[in-house]
Amino acid sequence: MRKTRKMPQKKRVTDVADQSAKQGGGPVIKIAFFVVLALVLISGLIFAPEHPGLAIHPMDQFEIKPLFGGDHLGTFTPTNQTLWMVLAIVGIVLLLVVGSRGRAIVPTRGQSLAELAYGFVYKMVEDVAGKDAVKYFPGIMTLFMFILFANFLGLIPTSFTATSHIAVTAVLALIVFVFVTVLGFVKNGMGFLGLFWVSAAPLPLRPVLAIIELISYFVRPVSHSIRLAGNVMAGHAVIKVFAGFAAALGVFSFLPILAISAVYALEVLVAFIQAYVFTILTCVYLKDALHPSH
Amino acid sequence: MASNTHQTADAAHGGADAAGMPQLDFSTFGNQIFWLVVTLVVIYFVLTKIALPRIEAVLSERRGTITSDLAAAEDLKQKAVEAEEAYNKALADARAEANKIVAEARAEIQGEVDAAAAKADAEIAAKAAESEAAIAEIRAGAVDSVKAVAKDAAKEILATMGYKADAKSITAAVNARMKG
Numbered sequence: 001m002r003k004t005r006k007m008p009q010k011k012r013v014t015d016v017a018d019q020s021a022k023q024g025g026g027p028v029i030k031i032a033f034f035v036v037l038a039l040v041l042i043s044g045l046i047f048a049p050e051h052p053g054l055a056i057h058p059m060d061q062f063e064i065k066p067l068f069g070g071d072h073l074g075t076f077t078p079t080n081q082t083l084w085m086v087l088a089i090v091g092i093v094l095l096l097v098v099g100s101r102g103r104a105i106v107p108t109r110g111q112s113l114a115e116l117a118y119g120f121v122y123k124m125v126e127d128v129a130g131k132d133a134v135k136y137f138p139g140i141m142t143l144f145m146f147i148l149f150a151n152f153l154g155l156i157p158t159s160f161t162a163t164s165h166i167a168v169t170a171v172l173a174l175i176v177f178v179f180v181t182v183l184g185f186v187k188n189g190m191g192f193l194g195l196f197w198v199s200a201a202p203l204p205l206r207p208v209l210a211i212i213e214l215i216s217y218f219v220r221p222v223s224h225s226i227r228l229a230g231n232v233m234a235g236h237a238v239i240k241v242f243a244g245f246a247a248a249l250g251v252f253s254f255l256p257i258l259a260i261s262a263v264y265a266l267e268v269l270v271a272f273i274q275a276y277v278f279t280i281l282t283c284v285y286l287k288d289a290l291h292p293s294h
Numbered sequence: 295m296a297s298n299t300h301q302t303a304d305a306a307h308g309g310a311d312a313a314g315m316p317q318l319d320f321s322t323f324g325n326q327i328f329w330l331v332v333t334l335v336v337i338y339f340v341l342t343k344i345a346l347p348r349i350e351a352v353l354s355e356r357r358g359t360i361t362s363d364l365a366a367a368e369d370l371k372q373k374a375v376e377a378e379e380a381y382n383k384a385l386a387d388a389r390a391e392a393n394k395i396v397a398e399a400r401a402e403i404q405g406e407v408d409a410a411a412a413k414a415d416a417e418i419a420a421k422a423a424e425s426e427a428a429i430a431e432i433r434a435g436a437v438d439s440v441k442a443v444a445k446d447a448a449k450e451i452l453a454t455m456g457y458k459a460d461a462k463s464i465t466a467a468v469n470a471r472m473k474g
Contacts, residue, residue: 062316064326075324085333092337096345103352105359111352118349138346142338166317167326175334233317 040254056244058237062164081168084160088149096145117145121279128283133290139179140286143172144279151232151271155264163274164233166225173225176282184289195292224281231274235267437472444468 067078095117099110107115121141125133147163154161162168184192196213198206242263245256316322445461445468452459 059314059316064316064319064322073322073325075328077325079322079325079329081326082329085329089333089336089340092345093340096349097340100345100348100352103348103355105352105356107352114345114349115353118346118353138338138342141341141346142334145341146334146337162330164317165326167323168330171327171330229317 037254040257041251045251056241058240058244061160061236061240062233064165080160081162081165084150084153085162087153088146088162091149091153092145124280125283125286128280129287130290133283133286136286140279140282143176143282144275147172147228147278148272148275151275152268154232154236155267155271161232161236163228164236166229169225169229170221172228172278173221176224176285177221180282180285180289183286184292187290188292192289192292195288199293220285224278228274228278231270235263235270239263239267441468441472444472 064073064079064081066073067080067083070077073079095110096114099114102108102111104111118141121144122134122137125137125140129136150162150168153159154164184195188194196210196217198209198213201209239260242256242260246253246260249256445464448464448468449459449461452464
């Protein structure tokens, strides 16, 4: 009896609180929105090109150029891609080495982040690939950290995204594919072929399934690499296309700029998710190599 | 503007090479793969030689600290329980001891009271006996006096009436009367 009487009261209190929050928060958000809009408009007027026109070159950002000038691109020439890979190394060192230098029992912020990254990948390897896969954890951690940092550094305007290149992701995927296949045969011998022989299916179907399984196994590195490069490249290209629109639209350039902000937010998400997906698929493949039976 | 023309020129150059997609410009693949492998090797060594062992050590140290702290807490809790038990036991012992002392004291006092009462009773009995003896004596005395008075009175009465009687017969007569 008492409960039923109390409930509406409580609800009314929260409703009032909600309303006051809306009344308090609403105008501030609106004002901020209009201020941003005004800034965008003004900057659009100031920085508008003299000859507005469509100048969309979404793929230019992916071009590989020698870092220190010159036209010749040999195998060992440092390029803009090399620079951003080195910066990824620097970032990883800053996060995992400099961040953990305190070795504190009660961690600092930097150390917490380093431990978070470590625990995240370690748990993934342990949960997905099993306890006996833990000895391959450093390699998987290397892949994850490299992709993560390449993706996030690529989100800095005017930077270069190493993982947007199929050559890079294909090498990553092939390393995983070759390693996993060799490991599967070393650990299980010919028993690794049991991966393709679906013993749960009826006998007449098994050869057909074996062919399908074999094809899907060899498609793995292709999908593994193109998924990453494609996602990263598409996002960056879309942003660049909208940027081209912004240059052409003059006063209304704020529309594509708002769209760029939205796509950028999505890209931040994609940068992490694709690193995560690549790593978890690596763990899945590793699990197949260690325990090939279905 | 200059950069724009440069970019378009580059794009044209790239387009001639790989249909507008720098990703498919195979002439850069060797370079990319070389630097990627260098990067991966460097990251792998940094991780395996420095970062991962250090973080692992910190984490296991923390686990150890937490485990030992928990064990210590469990230990202290056990000690607290033991202390409480000891306290309760001491309390119960003290209570029993106190009860015992009270009973003893009560018994002692009872004994003393009994002794005093017995003594008082004895004294009272002695006094009563003494008083009875005195009363008996007095009563005996009274009978003798009555005898003497009766003899005297009888002698006087006889004398008055003109008879002469000897003392012996009067005494015998009085004694006979008093007996019965």
